[in-house]
Amino acid sequence: MHIVIIGFGISGVSVAKTLREQSNADITIVTSESKSFFSRPALMYVYLGKMRFQDILPMPSDYWEKNNIKVVLAAVEAIDSDKQQVVLDDGSILSYDKLVIATGSVPRSLGLNEHNLGGVQGFYSLQDLLLLQKSAKNIRHAAIIGGGLIGVELAEMFLSTGISFTFWVREKWFGSNFLPEEEAQLVTHYLKNKKIDIRFEREITHFDANEFGQVTSLHSQIGERVDTDYVCVCIGVKPNINCLENTNIHTNHGVLVNACLQTNIPSIYAVGDCVEYVESSFGRKSVETLWYTGKRMGDYVGRNILLDHPQRYHQGIFFNSAKFFDLEYQIYGHVPVSPEEIYGSVFWKHPQKDKSIRLVYDTVSDEFLGCCVLGIRFRQEVCEKWITEKWKITEVLHALPTANFDSEFSARFEMELLNIYNNKII
Amino acid sequence: MTSILKWSQWMLSLEVKNEKGVWFNSLSNRGIVGWLLALFLSFGYITLYFFPQWLGLGQKGMPNTGFIAWFDQISIFFNGSVASQWFVYGFLYTLIILLMGIKFIIKYKNNNYQVIRTLSLLFFQLCFAFIIPEIMASLNQPAMDLKNMWPLNYYFFFDWNIKKLLSSGYFGLFLMFWGLALTFIISPVLTYFYGKRWYCSWVCGCGGLAETAGDPFRHLSDNSETAWKWERRIIYPVLFIVCLMTLAILDSFFRKNPATYWITFSHFKIIILLLLAGIIALALWNKGWLKGISTFGKWSIISLGVVLFMGIIFSWSYNKPVLWINALKLREWYGFYVGAIFSGIIGVGFYPLMGSRVWCRFGCPMAAILGIQQRFFSRFRITVNGGQCISCGNCSTYCEMGIDVRSYAQKGENIVRSSCVGCGICAEVCPRGVLKLENGPLFVEDGKIKF
Incomplete structure (x- = not known):
């Protein structure tokens, strides 16, 4: 039995790790990025000098050899699902019994042919990090395009190395495409306090370049022109399905899979960012480009790929977390961007500090649906329990202290939330 | 005072630069500055320990000169006599913990746990380690750091310390009981409820320096499996040796004064044998609490215990020093190699090379005991x-x-x-x-x- 995994990110690695715990099957991982498995979200810390590259490797480098997992550094040229073969760009051919596609995602493009210009890049891969490290000392003024997490990471990186930059955001507030308005305002306010030149409601219309094809300036839709010799485009990612173009594997935005994460060809599975999971449960996107989703899918496939009667994949309760500079953010369950429109919502914000808690519930059944917190940590097990067991909002408010995961001696705000809810009811 | 202020300002500015990119800074990435600091600290320790005359310590009743003399007035203020090398050491140690502690608090001001913990460290260093012993000394009482307990304070059971405490009236007696209670009652109870952190990162002086002055070097601690292996290979033998040394010294103490005190030599023998039998029994029992110990570990504890038990009985029945150990030699050896070289010169001098907790991690017998408690009997x-x-x-x-x-x-x-x-x-x-x-x-x- 030979299992080939295309992709050496968290999804592919989770498949290999979990599979190795179950069986002695031959496992080969194909990657074109690096022979070391590194934590992608930690790349920024290497740039900041907070960690070295060897520190962001989640497993000891001899893990792969010890566990008899072959890692091949090559790009996939073609997949022949009839012969069950993968053709690599070094000319070699891998025969598989089961194939797992874990190709992850690629940065979205602005559609302005920007990637043909010198000095324009994304911040996603190890190669992007190396390129940025090389360019950093020559940057006079940079542009970060896109109001997402990567944009904030880049802002932190540029700030730490003293690179002047402008942060271009399409939305009205930072994060208003994934945060409720109050939270988006809080984060925006927090970022403005960092003395960042951040410009909202801006779309980039075109770039100017010099005779060498190097970017020199950019223009926004309101007619601004800013001299910029370095541009980081980070307006989100999309499934990386380029290598599947000439195959008969069904794709739409991503690789289409069934309830067992199988593609239309039963011996081929897909996990992680590249997946489009149409059976996604209520309130979840069919393409979820998250570390946690990739890890969960990978673990699931690793456990089930060799079973004759695999169980269905369960998405579990949604959760995510992030950090904007030092401001932590966590979300559990279902918290839509405008929760007040359809649901009830209890929102508390610290009068001075950058902290907030929001609980969302169904106004008809009073069932707790989800919560998101800024500057405060909640305990995942507790929040998941409330959601799966369909606790009422009042029960949740009374049990709120059990969810706190802040460090000892931290100030507590459960009473404030209860008061806000009580005032709302009256 | 102004120079201290300027210095602390400089330290703060260093931290701001340092905050991003400890791996880019020559001081904190084992670069040339780090090595120079390591050399400076190590030689500083060697000079202060073994060649205090180079720093101006007055020899044979002569007045202090140079560096040590700067501290004479401060020493006279606290305890009425001119500075000794140990006063200078204690004063500088406390000063550095205070300054770097303030810097640490500023750095982590948004985390109450860090702020309160550091204030506790500063309090225990300033009051318990520095001011209270000086007051005790100025009142002609035995000076003792009330938070420093056996086995970190390895001379607590030395004959001269016991004699000093027992000849100082009720106050000495109180110190004797306090020291015993600290090791055998207070510490296990606190460790059960809070883990070893109540001591190592809230109270201890070595921990105090590591947490404050050592903070910029914490990432230099090797986190490989090999380092962990060496940690266990060194720290438990140190604990073993400190126990043997204490046993041998108490043995010779009781041998010289078999019935002077209310604990006699025969009481002592029974206590030791019971203690050892208890450890063997606990390892044999090996259920629930001790589940984590490997079979190899369990049997090595048991066989070592049995060998010691037999050896002790043999040596005592031939009326020889316990296990035929030369207590004086062992004490000299431990004081030099572990007390001075390991905990002092390597423990602090190697901050910029091996991280801030070299001694605590590889050598401290107190940390070893608290660690065993934390691993098996703590929440x-x-x-x-x-x-x-x-x-x-x-x-x-x-x-x-x-x-x-x-x-x-x-x-x-x-x-x-x-x-x-x-x-x-x-x-x-x-x-x-x-x-x-x-x-x-x-x-x-x-x-x-x-x-």
Whole structure:
């Protein structure tokens, strides 16, 4: 039995790790990025000098050899699902019994042919990090395009190395495409306090370049022109399905899979960012480009790929977390961007500090649906329990202290939330 | 005073530059500045310990000159006599903890745990280690650091210390009982409820220096499996030797004064044999509490215990010093190699090379005892928040004890490690808020800890 995994990110690695715990099957991982498995979200810390590259490797480098997992550094040229073969760009051919596609995602493009210009890049891969490290000392003024997490990471990186930059955001507030308005305002306010030149409601219309094809300036839709010799485009990612173009594997935005994460060809599975999971449960996107989703899918496939009667994949309760500079953010369950429109919502914000808690519930059944917190940590097990067991909002408010995961001696705000809810009811 | 202010300002500015990119800074990435500092600190220790005359300590009743003389007035203020090399050492040690402690508090001002913990360290260093012993000395009483307990304070059971305490009236007697209670009652109880952190990162003087002055070097602690292996290979033998030394010295003390005190030589013999038998029995029992010990570890404890038990009985029945140990030689050896070289010169001098907790991690017998308690008889653990670890490695990198925190966190396993001093920095640097230090009651369900 030979299992080939295309992709050496968290999804592919989770498949290999979990599979190795179950069986002695031959496992080969194909990657074109690096022979070391590194934590992608930690790349920024290497740039900041907070960690070295060897520190962001989640497993000891001899893990792969010890566990008899072959890692091949090559790009996939073609997949022949009839012969069950993968053709690599070094000319070699891998025969598989089961194939797992874990190709992850690629940065979205602005559609302005920007990637043909010198000095324009994304911040996603190890190669992007190396390129940025090389360019950093020559940057006079940079542009970060896109109001997402990567944009904030880049802002932190540029700030730490003293690179002047402008942060271009399409939305009205930072994060208003994934945060409720109050939270988006809080984060925006927090970022403005960092003395960042951040410009909202801006779309980039075109770039100017010099005779060498190097970017020199950019223009926004309101007619601004800013001299910029370095541009980081980070307006989100999309499934990386380029290598599947000439195959008969069904794709739409991503690789289409069934309830067992199988593609239309039963011996081929897909996990992680590249997946489009149409059976996604209520309130979840069919393409979820998250570390946690990739890890969960990978673990699931690793456990089930060799079973004759695999169980269905369960998405579990949604959760995510992030950090904007030092401001932590966590979300559990279902918290839509405008929760007040359809649901009830209890929102508390610290009068001075950058902290907030929001609980969302169904106004008809009073069932707790989800919560998101800024500057405060909640305990995942507790929040998941409330959601799966369909606790009422009042029960949740009374049990709120059990969810706190802040460090000892931290100030507590459960009473404030209860008061806000009580005032709302009256 | 102005120079101190200027210096602290400089330290603060250094920290601001240092905050991003400890691996880019020559001081904190084992660069040339780091090596120079290591050399400076090591030679500073060697000079102060062995060649204080180079620093101007007056020889044979002569007045102090040079560097040591600067501290004469301060020493006279505190205890009425001119500065000794140990006064200078204690004064500078406390000063550095205070200055760097303030810097640490500013750096972590948003984390109450760090602020309160550091204030506790500053308080215990300033009052318990520095001011109170000076007051005791100025009142012609035995001077003792009330928080320094055996076996870190390895001379507590030395004959001269016992004699001094027992000849100083009720106050000395109080100190004697305080020291015994600290080691055998207070410490185990506190460690059960809070883990070894109550001592190592809230009270201890070595910990105080490591947590404050050592903070910029914490990422230099090696977190490989090999380092962990060497940690166990060194720290437990040190604990073993300190126990043997104490046994031998008490043995010779009682041999010389077999019935002067209300504990006689024969009482002592019975206590020691019972203690040893207790340890063997505990290891044999090996259920529940001791589940984590490997079979090899269990049998090595048992066989070592039996060998010691037989050896002690033989040596005593031939009326020889216990285990035929030359107590004076061993004491000299321990004081020099462990007390001076390991805990002093390597312990502090190697901060810029091996991280801030070299001594605490590889050598301290107190940490070894508290660690055993923490591993098997304590509520303390670091809990992991569900599946939220992104394996970034900040926790492992910034663990001053070189624990590979990530290897537990990414599996969703709680961290229960004997070496963890509970500094809380892993939880602080985690970008996803995954870790929390906890010591609430445990609820065990299907073999897993639940809340």
